[in-house]
Amino acid sequence: MEIRRYEPKDEKGWVRCRVLSFLDSAYFDNVLRQKEAYENPSIELVAVVEGEIAGLLELEYEVEEGTICSRGKGLGGMIWHIAVHPDFQRRGIGVQLLREAEKLAQEVGIHYLEAWTRDDEWVNNWYEKNGFNNVQSYLHVFMDGKEELQSSIANKMDDLHIVQAFAHYAGDDIEKVKKSFKRVHECICYDKQLM
Ligand SMILES: CC(C)(COP(=O)(O)OP(=O)(O)OC[C@H]1O[C@@H](n2cnc3c(N)ncnc32)[C@H](O)[C@@H]1OP(=O)(O)O)[C@@H](O)C(=O)NCCC(=O)NCCS
Incomplete structure (x- = not known):
């Protein structure tokens, strides 16, 4: 190698x-x-x-x-x-x-x-x-399907129907977000001192 x-x-x-x-x-x-x-x-x-x-x-x-x-x-x-x-x-x-x-x-x-x-x-x-x-984290939230999208995103353009969405959640109500959507990932920041 x-x-x-x-x-x-x-x-x-x-x-x-x-x-x-x-x-x-x-x-x-x-x-x-x-x-x-x-x-x-x-x-x-x-x-x-x-x-x-x-x-x-x-x-x-x-x-x-x-x-x-x-x-x-x-x-x-x-x-x-x-x-x-x-x-x-x-x-x-x-x-x-x-x-x-x-x-x-x-x-x-x-x-x-x-x-x-x-x-x-x-x-x-x-x-x-x-x-x-x-050292830090926030959430990556994937929204899929009518139920998940209607509860979170208002559709502001006639005839435009959102099918999927991806969002960042940086607030404190982590459990609520995890319960509301099927696919939620914690996105974690790591650091390492070199000198
Ligand atoms: C994370 C990654 C880069 C590690 O590289 P690697 O060459 O496989 O890992 P190394 O040989 O250096 O280290 C091995 C250690 O990593 C962890 N590990 C790696 N692959 C693993 C697996 N499939 N299952 C469990 N542990 C794993 C373990 O701690 C392992 O130690 P162990 O074998 O003594 O238990 C590699 O597995 C990978 O490509 N992962 C997917 C891509 C990714 O998630 N990248 C980082 C996110 S940005």
Whole structure:
């Protein structure tokens, strides 16, 4: 297994790896059809096994405090994507991608990392095992079907019938929201001090 910088020729493998990695997670329907590009400098890594992309990590970092990350002091690096292909999970690839990203982030003067993830217990365990602290959360609410939509969204345009909706809930009445909708995820912020 080799960990190296992403190259444009990796894009097809990157997209496939990301889609498959997320299938068993709370992000199963968060599908990207091309790799993201970033406004700020970034560390973009892939793990390659026998020529195939088996894992990826993307970290965009600040050159000015508070421009990407939501908390912390000093320059932050946001992990936008970390994913390991299901056939290669639990073999240490995620940890090795993280270690390499942390080394490179420290070399460019990044003080801390931030990452957001939903409520998959195994993924949260992975962050905690790797030195991240759970610092904040809010809810991702998916609304589907007449009952859920009528109770929450007023339809303001004639003949426009909302079929599905997605919302962020940042209030305190968490139990009420969880009871009102079938699909609600906690979205959790992790951070990790690097220096
Ligand atoms: C989270 C993820 C990146 C970890 O990468 P990985 O290479 O599989 O994990 P590592 O080998 O570095 O670490 C293994 C540890 O992660 C956790 N873990 C990983 N996959 C797991 C699984 N399928 N079931 C339970 N625990 C799991 C466990 O704590 C495991 O330790 P253990 O084997 O001693 O119990 C990877 O599993 C993944 O791609 N998950 C789906 C995508 C995702 O949710 N990304 C983060 C959200 S933005």
